[in-house]
Amino acid sequence: MGPVPAPDIHPITDPTDERLADYVSLTDVALRSRHEPSKGLYIAESSTVLRRALGAGHRPRSVLLSPRWLPDLVTTLASLPDDGTTVPVYVAEPDVLAAITGFHVHRGALASMHRPALASVHDLLAAARGGTGARRVAILEDIVDHTNVGAIFRSAAGLGVDAVLVTPRCADPLYRRSVRVSMGTVFQVPWTRLETWPGGLEDLRAAGFTVAALALADDAVSLDDLVAAPRERLALMLGTEGDGLSRGAVEAADLVVRIPMAGGVDSLNVAAASAVAFWATRT
Structure with a gap:
């Protein structure tokens, strides 16, 4: 194909x-969480994130930016294949941008992106590692802080996790803050949303996964012990920020794992815990 x-x-x-309806009130989390998935869109913030989204094959609906970012945007859009359509580019001064979005836009372009269809769990796992199948995945249960979701995706990308599965009530990995904190790695790590919970774990067991719940429990084994007896296919399950994993999730797991701690500290923030667990179990 020729240039865009x-x-x-x-x-x-x-x-x-x-x-500009796609860009109105971007700081209203509740509004955006309802609006974006239902409209089949998400917002990419900054030229870096936009480039990574385009690199993953995502297509912009439109772009909104201040005049100073226009030359960079033209270069970025040049990476798009020509499908016969043009991408509307809306250019406004910073005070107008702030009135539209609800915040001072200082990271370059905002882009309204077409949200890709999510794969089934079966197809996602099967496609990993060049079609040989996933061997290590993360499961995020009801994590509601978008910053934590983004940080977990960044660790998953950097430490070689094959896929991420999120529960029905987990925060949207494609929400603007999640994407920004992840540095665009939400486009790099394959992910999908489980349709039922914790019933969706049966799809993982059918694919040969051992499900390990990271939680504090009397019968928990040390992460060191898990590493010493590695599983061929491992799913690491991480829970919400306050209470951790639900009782149902823990009971549905094959084993419970704890991170050895010192200094009287009983646990880590979920994003930090994910990085420790991903690093320890890397293959």
Whole structure:
């Protein structure tokens, strides 16, 4: 395919312009959590994140930016294949951008992206490692802090986790803050959402996974012990920020694992715990 056609540039002076509906009130988490998935979109913030999204094959619906970022944006969009369509580029001064989004936009372009369809658990696991199948996955149960979700994805990418599965009530990995904290690695690590919980664990067992719950329990084994007796296919299950994994999740696991701690500290933040567990079990 040839290069993408020249951007379709539209100067914006009115923050109520109806063409900008995708970008309104980006700081309202509850609103965006309902609005974005239902409309099949997500917001990519910064030119770096946009480049990574494009590199993963995602397609912009439109772009919104201040004039100073326009030259960089033109270069970024040049990586798009030509499918015969143009991407609307809305250009507005910083005060107009702030009125639209609810915050000072200082990271370059904002892009409204088409949200890709999620794969089934079976297909996601089967496609990993070049089609040889996933060997190590993470499961996020009801983690509601988007910063933690993004940080976990960044650790998963850096430490070789094959896939991430999120429960029905877990925060959206494609929410703007999750994407930003992950540095765009949410586009790098394959992920999907489980349809039922904890019933969805049966799909993992059918694929030969041992499910290990990271939790504090009397019968928990040390992470060191898990590493000493590695499983061929391992799913590491991480729980919500306050209470950790639910009782149902722990009871559904094949074993419970704890991270050895010192100094009278009983546990780590879930993002830190994930990095420790991913590093210790890396293959």
